[in-house]
């Protein structure tokens with residue numbers, strides 16, 4: 001049995017019977033049968049359905065958002081924004097998939113040579129609870145438009161969200177089997193990846209989960225894409241606009257109650273502006289409104305499970321034992337953890353060295369650009385970094401020196417359907433979104449025609 005429990009109230013919400021082996025086989029069989037027809041549909045036909053999915057999400061965004069909030073404690077206003085973003089990605093691929101997958105002519109001595117993009121088949125998506133709708137739509141919208149079909153193994157605490165996502169596609173008119181939710185535990189993932197009808201796997205989640213899925217996929221010679229953890233730095237240079245940087249850094253760290261792979265997790269501030277930055281940042285964080293996630297005014301909700309709140313508490317406490325200064329917050333009550341700020345943070349401390357998945361951040365100062373780059377790159381993660389400076393030439397020179405999947409200047413790292421999204425180092429490989437994402441699970445077929 002899989003259960004959803006409201007992390008704010010502790011109330012049991014929904015329970016789901018797990019699929020047995022026969023049920024699982026039947027769903028994979030249905031997906032495969034669906035693929036044999038789906039791959040022959042036109043982009044125009046798929047677009048009509050994908051636009052309907054976008055409409056369905058827009059029309060019922062409040063009710064979908066409420067389930068997200070109930071299941072994992074995200075503030076309702078942020079859950080509504082998440083559903084709206086899902087509608088955006090559906091609309092984006094409805095409009096752009098055909099162009100992104102058009103044949104690419106290549107000049108050779110042949111009469112005609114080109115690359116054709118053809119779908120691979122059934123793709124398994126293993127997805128996490130922190131953006132229960134968005135992470136799934138980020139995979140599903142491009143892949144269904146590309147002619148693949150999707151099966152989902154969602155996190156066990158957000159199974160109602162998973163069920164509703166399948167409902168969105170059903171209501172939009174996608175054929176049976178095009179997108180299916182599998183109510184299974186992690187122990188079944190290996191057999192699903194190994195199933196002959198399953199051609200590829202994408203995982204968003206922790207680095208250990210990614211390593212396990214990648215090795216199973218590797219053993220079975222199946223393509224994988226991994227979008228894993230991150231420990232993005234927010235680098236504030238001495239010429240930054242401090243007020244704007246503070247606003248962006250607060251958003252980067254504390255939205256989604258800090259539970260995001262791409263959150264800004266390490267504050268690196270030039271020593272000449274550190275006092276001013278710190279005073280304004282502390283003031284702003286101190287005013288963030290915590291409370292009932294269903295209240296429109298709440299910005300900080302609860303963490304999705306109590307063990308997660310205990311985890312961040314331990315990272316903060318250990319960092320303080322190692323010499324960090326507690327400047328704000330630091331207390332836990334059940335699943336709630338106060339927005340927390342530490343000063344005098346050094347790279348050996350857990351708050352700097354490990355991924356922190358909650359509303360806590362530490363500040364480290366630097367003297368030179370060299371030092372800022374080195375501090376940022378010292379992380380074993382490589383999802384993204386934000387640089388704050390008014391000198392765009394300085395920023396452009398620094399961009400190639402960061403070992404990251406993305407560099408954002410005067411902006412928080414965020415995903416956008418139009419731009420590739422993914423990491424390097426232990427943050428994973430492969431890309432989602434944009435033309436790069438839609439091509440990940442395609443056979444790039446070389447065609448060479450001579451007379």
Ligand SMILES: O=CCCCC(=O)O
Nearest residue numbers: 130260261262414415
């Ligand atoms: O944990 C990862 C969160 C990704 C959020 C996004 O894609 O915007």
